[in-house]
Amino acid sequence: MFDILHSLAAGFIHVLAPVNLAALAVGLVVGMLVAVLPGLTLVMGVVLALPFTYGMSVTPSIILLTAMYVSGTYGGAITSILFRIPGEPMDVPLLWDGYSMAHVGRPAEALGWTLFAAVTGGFITATIMVTLALPFAKVALTFDAPEYFAIVLFGFTSVVALDNGSLGNAFISLLLGMLISAVGVDQIYGVARFTYGTDMLNGGIGYLPVMVGAYGLGEVLARLEQGFASPPLLGDGKVSTRIPSLAEAWKLRATFARSSLVGVLCGIVPGAGATIASFVSYGIEGQYCRRRDRLGSGIPEGIVAPQVASTASVGGHMVPLLTLGIPGSGATAVILGAFLLHGIQPGPQIFQTQPLLVYTIFASVFVGVIGMGLLGYFAIRPLIKVLYLPEAIVSVFVVMFCLIGAYSEHNDVSDLWMIVVFGVVGYLFERWRFPIAPMVLGCILGPVAEGALMTTMISYHNDWTVFFTRPVSAAAMALTAVALLYPAIRGLRRRRSVAAAAS
C-alpha cells in the first residue's frame, strides 16, 4: 500500500506540471462541451481529439483524453435535465427525475445534485481504481459470452421493471429498440436483415439517430403541437446552483454506496460500461430506495444513482485498459489507440515499465474530478439562463444541433432522414404514453446481447443451461428474475392492500 501511495504522490507532482495541467484543463472543457451538445457523443469527441495528440508526448495525450472521458460523463446530464435531451446514452435515466425536478421549477437543485453525484462518483472510482486495479481485472478476465449476455439481460429487465404503470408498453418499447438494432448486416454470418436492398439500411440503424431523433426532435414536435406554450420555470428569473448540503447527501448514503458499486463493477466488465451502470443503478433504486414509490417524480435519489454510476464506471473501464490492455468502452478504445500510437502497449507489464505514467494517469483522474466540479459549478449558471430564452428559438437550435450532430457521425444525409423518422416515432411514443428509454436501451445494447447470445449458443452447442451453471451469469440471471418478479409481487401486494382498505 505504501508503494502505491508513494507512486501516486509522484503522479500528483507530475500531473501538476504545466503541460499536463494544460492538457487536463483542455480535456475537461472540451469533454464537457462535447457531452453538452446533443448528438455529439463523447466517443466522437475523443476520436476528434485524437489527431490533436499526435504531436504531444504520451502523458499529456492520455491525460487529455482521460479528462475528456471523465468530464463527458457529467456534461450530458446538463442537457438531459434542462432540455430533456440526453447528451449520451448514459444520461437517459437522468431525464426521469432530473428533468422532472427541473420541470417543476427546481433546475438548480437538480443540477446541483448531479454535480455532487458526479464529483463523489469520480473520487470513489479514482480511489477504487488505484487500490483494487489488479484483483478486479483478474476476475473480469474470466468473464465469457454467457456472463455478458446475462448482465445485459439484467440491464434490460431493470429498465422495463421501472415502468410501474405499464410493464407491457415498456416491454414493447424495448423490443422495438432491439429490433431496430437488428436491421442491417448481421455480425456473425454477414447476412442482410430487413434492408430491402437499400444502401441506407445496409449499414444498420445507429443508436445515435434513434436517440437524438426520439428524444430531441420528438420532444420539440410535441412542444410545437402545444404551441411552445410551456409555463415559465421561475417567476423572478433568479436561479442559482444549489449544491446539496452534507447532511442532505448523508441521507442518500445508501444510494451513493449502491450506485458506486454498480458503476465500478459495470465499468470493469467490458461492454457493460456507463450506460448499463446508469440504467441498472436507477433500476436498483426503483427496487430498494426508501422513496421508490416517488422515483420518477423528481427526487434526488433518481438523479444521484445514474450519475454516480456513470462517473464511477470510468475508473472501472480504466482498470482492464491499463492492467490488461482491454478497452471496455468506445472511449477507452480510443485511449488505447493513443497508447499504441506512442508505442506503449498497456498490460500488466506497464506497472513495471511505465509506473510514473500509470500513476500520473491515476492522479490526473483525481485532479480532473476536482476540475470537473469547478467547471460544472461555474458552467451551470450561464447554462440555466438559456431556459429563459423564447422557447421557439431554443427549440430550433436544439433541432439544429440534433441534425448536425447526427450528420457529423458519417457525413451522410441519410442519417438526417433517420432523425426525422425517429422524431415522429418519439412524438407518437409521447402521445401514446410509451416510454422512449427502453427503446433507446434496446437499440444500444441489442447488438451486444445478440453477439453474446449467438457466441454462447455456438460455443456451447445450444446449451441454454450454461447461463445458470456458471456462477457470475447465474447470479445475473437470478437478479434478472428478481427484477422481473419484484414489481409484480409489489403490485399484487398493493392491490390486496387497496382491496382490504376498500372492504
Next chain:
Amino acid sequence: MRPKARALLPYLLVLAGACVLTWNSLHFGFTAPGDRPGPDTWPRAILALMIVACLARIGTVLWSRRDGGARAGGGGGDDQRVVGEPEAATTGRYPLLLVAGIGLTIAYVALLTTLGFYLDSVIYIGTLIRIGRYRRWPVIAAVAVGGAFVLMLVFMKVVYLSLPIGRPPFSAISLAMMTIMHIR
C-alpha cells in the same frame, strides 16, 4: 375515434408491423450450418415476444370493464403514467403546427444538398421560429442569419465537419460564407 379503438391503435400497428417483419425474416436466404442458430434467430425471437406482448395488451384493452379501460396500460390513458415520463402539459393542441413542423423538417433535409447548409438553415430556422408562434420579425431574421452563420463557423472551422455547400447557383452563397470565415 372511440377511446377503446384509440387505445388499441398503437398495439395493432406494432402487431401488423411485427407480422410483416416475421414473414420477411423467413426469407433471409441463408441457412446456418448444422444446428447453429442462424441470422434469423435473434430477430424472430424478438418478433415473437413482440407479437405476444401486443396480443396481451390488446386482450387487456378489450377485456377491461370501462370503455376507456385501455387506460390501465394502453395508449392515450391518463392513469398509467410511466415512471419518469413527465406529465404532458395540459395546454391546447395545435395539430396544424405539428404538421407544418414535420413538413418543414422534411423539406430541410430534402433541400440540404441543393441549397447548401447555410441558405437551407437560414430558411429553416426563420420559418420554424415563426411557426412556433414567435412574432418579432427583426429577432427572427437576426437569429436565422446569425445562428446559421455561427453553426457553420463552429462546425466547419472548429469541428472540421464538411457541411453540404449546395449546387449552383445556391452554392455561391455557401462559398461566399466560407470565404468570410476563411475556410478553404
